[in-house]
Amino acid sequence: MKKILLPCMALIVIAACSSNHKKIIVYIKGNSTVNEDAKTITVVDGSGSDEKAISYNTADKVSLKVTGLGDNATVSIDQNGLYILNAKADTIIGSYQKYADPRLTQTMKTQDDLKHDIDSLTQLTQGKNISAANRNFFILPKTAVKISDNLDAFVVGPFHRMTSIEKVDDKLPEVYRFYSIQEVRETIEKLTELTKSK
Numbered sequence: 001m002k003k004i005l006l007p008c009m010a011l012i013v014i015a016a017c018s019s020n021h022k023k024i025i026v027y028i029k030g031n032s033t034v035n036e037d038a039k040t041i042t043v044v045d046g047s048g049s050d051e052k053a054i055s056y057n058t059a060d061k062v063s064l065k066v067t068g069l070g071d072n073a074t075v076s077i078d079q080n081g082l083y084i085l086n087a088k089a090d091t092i093i094g095s096y097q098k099y100a101d102p103r104l105t106q107t108m109k110t111q112d113d114l115k116h117d118i119d120s121l122t123q124l125t126q127g128k129n130i131s132a133a134n135r136n137f138f139i140l141p142k143t144a145v146k147i148s149d150n151l152d153a154f155v156v157g158p159f160h161r162m163t164s165i166e167k168v169d170d171k172l173p174e175v176y177r178f179y180s181i182q183e184v185r186e187t188i189e190k191l192t193e194l195t196k197s198k
Contacts, residue, residue: 020059023151024083024144026052027158027178032068032087041087043068043142049088049159066142073142082151084137084178085144092158093124094147094178096135111195118191125184137178150174158183 026034030046036054041064056062062077066087077083086092109117123129127138132146139145147153153174154165165175179187 020080021055021057021151022062022077022080022083023053023055024062024064024077024085025155025157026054026085026087027092028052028087029089034087039064041066041085043087043089045069045089049157051157064144071142075142075144077144079146080149081146082148082153082155083144083146084139084155086139086141088158088180089141091141091181092137092139092178093181093184094137094139094176095124097156097175097177098172109194114191114195118188118195121184121188121191125181125188135176137176139178147176148174 026041028034028041028043028050030044030048032041032043032046032050034041034052034054039062043066056077064075064077064085066073066075066085069089075085084092084094124136124138130136130138135147137145137147147155153176156175156177158178158180165173167173
């Protein structure tokens with residue numbers, strides 16, 4: 001019996017260890033670098049926007065050091081799951097999105113709809129009504145936020161253009177869309193102009 005019990009216990013321990021996954025999508029700018037092994041992110045100024053995905057298979061807390069462009073910071077990744085780490089100088093705003101074929105979802109917007117959208121976006125830029133339950137996120141520079149337990153969730157980063165996504169096994173995938181706070185402010189300006197048009 002001992003001969004059977006020991007291998008079974010070893011398999012349980014191995015399975016428990018292998019399920020401790022922390023995936024972090026790091027948003028960076030310019031020639032910033034991400035060193036997964038050293039757990040460091042070196043931020044430098046520059047043009048362009050990029051993202052790097054890193055992952056750790058450990059039950060322990062992962063501490064990532066973010067240096068450059070002002071104060072240094074240590075970002076802690078405590079739980080398993082999918083995280084966004086903002087290593088940019090601007091705040092990143094995002095939320096869960098239901099993507100489908102845009103031909104099936106296009107609707108006419110009324111003035112009331114536009115005003116509602118403007119109000120919602122304005123509150124997001126102010127960090128209001130942000131919660132895990134609402135699945136919306138306000139990520140300050142040099143901080144990280146857990147967005148999902150699903151490591152395979154699809155994440156669309158700032159400055160990317162995406163309007164639809166294919167279904168997998170007849171189900172829409174779990175999708176999160178993120179914008180720079182500047183992108184959101186520009187959208188608010190455009191929507192405000194539409195409320196003034198006849």
